[in-house]
Amino acid sequence: MAPVRVIITEKDNAARRIADILSDGTADAERRNGVNVYRWGGTRVVGLSGHVVGLDFPPEYENWRDVEPVELIDAEVVTEPTQENIVRTLSELAAEADEVVIATDYDREGELIGKEAYELVREVFDGPIERVRFSSITDREVHEAFDNPDDLDFDLAAAGEARQVIDLIWGAALTRFLSLSARQLGNDFISVGRVQSPTLKLIVDREREIEAFDPETYWELFADLTKDGDTFEAQYFYDDDGSEAERVWDEEVATTVNETVESADTATVTSVSRRTRTDSPPDPFNTTAFISAAGSLGYSAQRAMSIAEDLYTAGYVTYPRTDNTVYPDDLDPEALLDSFVGTDEFGDDAESLLALEDIEPTEGDEETTDHPPIHPTGELPAWGDLEEDEWNVYELIVRRFFATVAEAATWEHLRVVAEADGHTLKANGKRLVEEGYHAVYPYSSASENVVPDLEEGETLAIADVDLAEKETQPPRRYGQSRLIKQMEKMGIGTKATRHHIIEKLYDRGYIEDDPPQPTKLAEAVVDAAEAFADLVVSEEMTAQLERDMTAIAEGEATYEEVTEESREMLRRVFAELRESQEEIGDHLQESLKADRRLGPCPECGDELLVRRSRQGSYFVGCDGFPDCRFTLPLPSTGEPLVLEEHCEDHDTNHVKMLAGRDTFVHGCPRCAAAEADESEDRILGACPECGGEHDGELAIKQLRSGSRLAGCTRYPDCEYSLPLPRRGDIEITDEYCEEHDLPELVVQDGDEPWELGCPVCNYQEYQARQAIDDLEDLNGVGPATAEKLADAGVDSPEDLTDVDPDDLAQRTQGVTAETVREWQAELAG
DNA sequence: GCAAGGTC
Numbered sequence: 001m002a003p004v005r006v007i008i009t010e011k012d013n014a015a016r017r018i019a020d021i022l023s024d025g026t027a028d029a030e031r032r033n034g035v036n037v038y039r040w041g042g043t044r045v046v047g048l049s050g051h052v053v054g055l056d057f058p059p060e061y062e063n064w065r066d067v068e069p070v071e072l073i074d075a076e077v078v079t080e081p082t083q084e085n086i087v088r089t090l091s092e093l094a095a096e097a098d099e100v101v102i103a104t105d106y107d108r109e110g111e112l113i114g115k116e117a118y119e120l121v122r123e124v125f126d127g128p129i130e131r132v133r134f135s136s137i138t139d140r141e142v143h144e145a146f147d148n149p150d151d152l153d154f155d156l157a158a159a160g161e162a163r164q165v166i167d168l169i170w171g172a173a174l175t176r177f178l179s180l181s182a183r184q185l186g187n188d189f190i191s192v193g194r195v196q197s198p199t200l201k202l203i204v205d206r207e208r209e210i211e212a213f214d215p216e217t218y219w220e221l222f223a224d225l226t227k228d229g230d231t232f233e234a235q236y237f238y239d240d241d242g243s244e245a246e247r248v249w250d251e252e253v254a255t256t257v258n259e260t261v262e263s264a265d266t267a268t269v270t271s272v273s274r275r276t277r278t279d280s281p282p283d284p285f286n287t288t289a290f291i292s293a294a295g296s297l298g299y300s301a302q303r304a305m306s307i308a309e310d311l312y313t314a315g316y317v318t319y320p321r322t323d324n325t326v327y328p329d330d331l332d333p334e335a336l337l338d339s340f341v342g343t344d345e346f347g348d349d350a351e352s353l354l355a356l357e358d359i360e361p362t363e364g365d366e367e368t369t370d371h372p373p374i375h376p377t378g379e380l381p382a383w384g385d386l387e388e389d390e391w392n393v394y395e396l397i398v399r400r401f402f403a404t405v406a407e408a409a410t411w412e413h414l415r416v417v418a419e420a421d422g423h424t425l426k427a428n429g430k431r432l433v434e435e436g437y438h439a440v441y442p443y444s445s446a447s448e449n450v451v452p453d454l455e456e457g458e459t460l461a462i463a464d465v466d467l468a469e470k471e472t473q474p475p476r477r478y479g480q481s482r483l484i485k486q487m488e489k490m491g492i493g494t495k496a497t498r499h500h501i502i503e504k505l506y507d508r509g510y511i512e513d514d515p516p517q518p519t520k521l522a523e524a525v526v527d528a529a530e531a532f533a534d535l536v537v538s539e540e541m542t543a544q545l546e547r548d549m550t551a552i553a554e555g556e557a558t559y560e561e562v563t564e565e566s567r568e569m570l571r572r573v574f575a576e577l578r579e580s581q582e583e584i585g586d587h588l589q590e591s592l593k594a595d596r597r598l599g600p601c602p603e604c605g606d607e608l609l610v611r612r613s614r615q616g617s618y619f620v621g622c623d624g625f626p627d628c629r630f631t632l633p634l635p636s637t638g639e640p641l642v643l644e645e646h647c648e649d650h651d652t653n654h655v656k657m658l659a660g661r662d663t664f665v666h667g668c669p670r671c672a673a674a675e676a677d678e679s680e681d682r683i684l685g686a687c688p689e690c691g692g693e694h695d696g697e698l699a700i701k702q703l704r705s706g707s708r709l710a711g712c713t714r715y716p717d718c719e720y721s722l723p724l725p726r727r728g729d730i731e732i733t734d735e736y737c738e739e740h741d742l743p744e745l746v747v748q749d750g751d752e753p754w755e756l757g758c759p760v761c762n763y764q765e766y767q768a769r770q771a772i773d774d775l776e777d778l779n780g781v782g783p784a785t786a787e788k789l790a791d792a793g794v795d796s797p798e799d800l801t802d803v804d805p806d807d808l809a810q811r812t813q814g815v816t817a818e819t820v821r822e823w824q825a826e827l828a829g
Numbered sequence: 830g831c832a833a834g835g836t837c
Contacts (some may be wrong), residue, residue: 170832191831498832
């Protein structure tokens, strides 16, 4: 029998592709414990899912109240499997092996993941374990790597382990300390970490600048100049110590200049200069640049990455987590362009690019070896495979690739200076001469500003003069993609995690809205950290860690030395922290309250706060509880956000409910309650549930929480209810639904009334749409597949669960029984 | 229940 060789990769996708290359396409896939194993001859290839084990403290440290946070510094740290199925599969395979090859990603974290696999394998296998390294999964590189196997680099892996343990100890000890100090346990704990906290400080610092900003008034003067009927705008400027200045800070001066220019009537051209500027095509996409470009299309960092991951899994684009901005040698741009020829969307652009004399892609500064820049694979989605957002992102990636092989654009800049009674005016024109890459990449601005051709000495008429009073503006808040760029610049986080960090800040209640705005809690956390644990909010902690990790990897320091030194620093931090624990806790609690404060309680004058019930739902309650029991309900969907905006009548802040796409402004909770109290139920007809037996009636009801429904008048004895839209006036028409014997409804909202129809039919249609949406959430189900399934009688997840896979495959073209089983497994899990 | 890093 042939010796059994087991190859371990970092992820399933890499396993499949490596098996394909090494087996020359003959490998078969089988499932073991729900994990894909690719096999041919004596070889088995299995993909991990990144880290399959994780670090944690032993169970005796589990309870936050029973353990002093400082004890975590010297607590034992244990490694536990986190992906049971994969770990079990790996053990089973290793037990049968004669030879094991580790082929995880070629970077530090990959070496650590490889070492984790090594340890698991060693428990059941004492034969040879080799390590192969390759930068990209191509025929040549993979064969070369497997022909020249190496050993695992334990020093490099130890560098990664040091990072893990330092992050855990600092993060857990400080998180528990702050949470306990502020008595915030459970879901609303107060977290701190090496990457999240410096990121949060960036946002908080910017907010501090904005708050401290003192606007200054200045004036700018614009004049419309005319030549042969062509009018263009010019701006006044003056010489300020050798540099050009447009802003006039003195009102008197501004008025004088304005009067002089206005009475001048004409201006004489004193200089005309032309120059052409080359506008180079952009670099290939790394993760950060991609997130930024997708951001200008309106996608959040999280959403952009999630779509890119789906496109990657479906095989349309390369791996989206990369720092690399240089295409690898084996990428053949012509061949890739070729694959788009003949398509409706991209065919013409691909052909125009192929017609260029030489095709030389642009290169960025960063060249790494793990993954190529994000580009299309050349495997094209068929029409209907992608939803609109997926298509938009896919098109962006395709067009970015096009742009990187396109030619530079050329602009002609025309600068004209004219003089009007001793004052100078300038106009800058900009004209696109060669469209270049803009022809295939319409995302970056290519707007022109036309200034007519002029010559020195010409006289221009002054058509209009405008003196504008302006104010200096505070710095702008960071948008998500700007934040990610800044993190990259500071060297914190990684390409795969930066967008998760932003999401974490939202989840922890540190930032709200988009662009993110820090809460009072965030400011207090940063305050506390700055005062007592400055290192954890500074980028220096990561810089120091990077230096230490390099030292470990190069054998100049050990894992023990580095982690002990870090522990010692944290001990010193805790010595100071503990002295001020009470003060820190009070400040945090006060800030938490400030984020939830709405206004005065109408019953006792104390403060109304947004609170959370034991069941987890939000409501408005009085801070005077239990003496004062005044409450108001809030809508049941989403997380409440207290807005700056507030209601004059009740001196109460407005509330916004954050619920992703369903986010809405609830407004003043006291107004909502008052409105409900004043409104009368409007009867529609007999209650479909109890109308026959108990004479219950269906009525439109306005609830104190602001929502509206069609419910039974016998509530709570009969709980029948149908949801109605929150906004707009509902009109009851004379038309009746024959099936349900209820009137059709029309909603007046904005300019266009829309027909809601019979409320029962409307709800049924809504449920059907929901079911289809749920189906489309499944892996690989787009609108086209959903339609095919509906034709076969499957239009909800329940239908799919109940169906016989082989039978459905028979009746549905292009869907295999295997795929149906996977969907069923997905639904079950 | 804590972090950050993989991957889905």
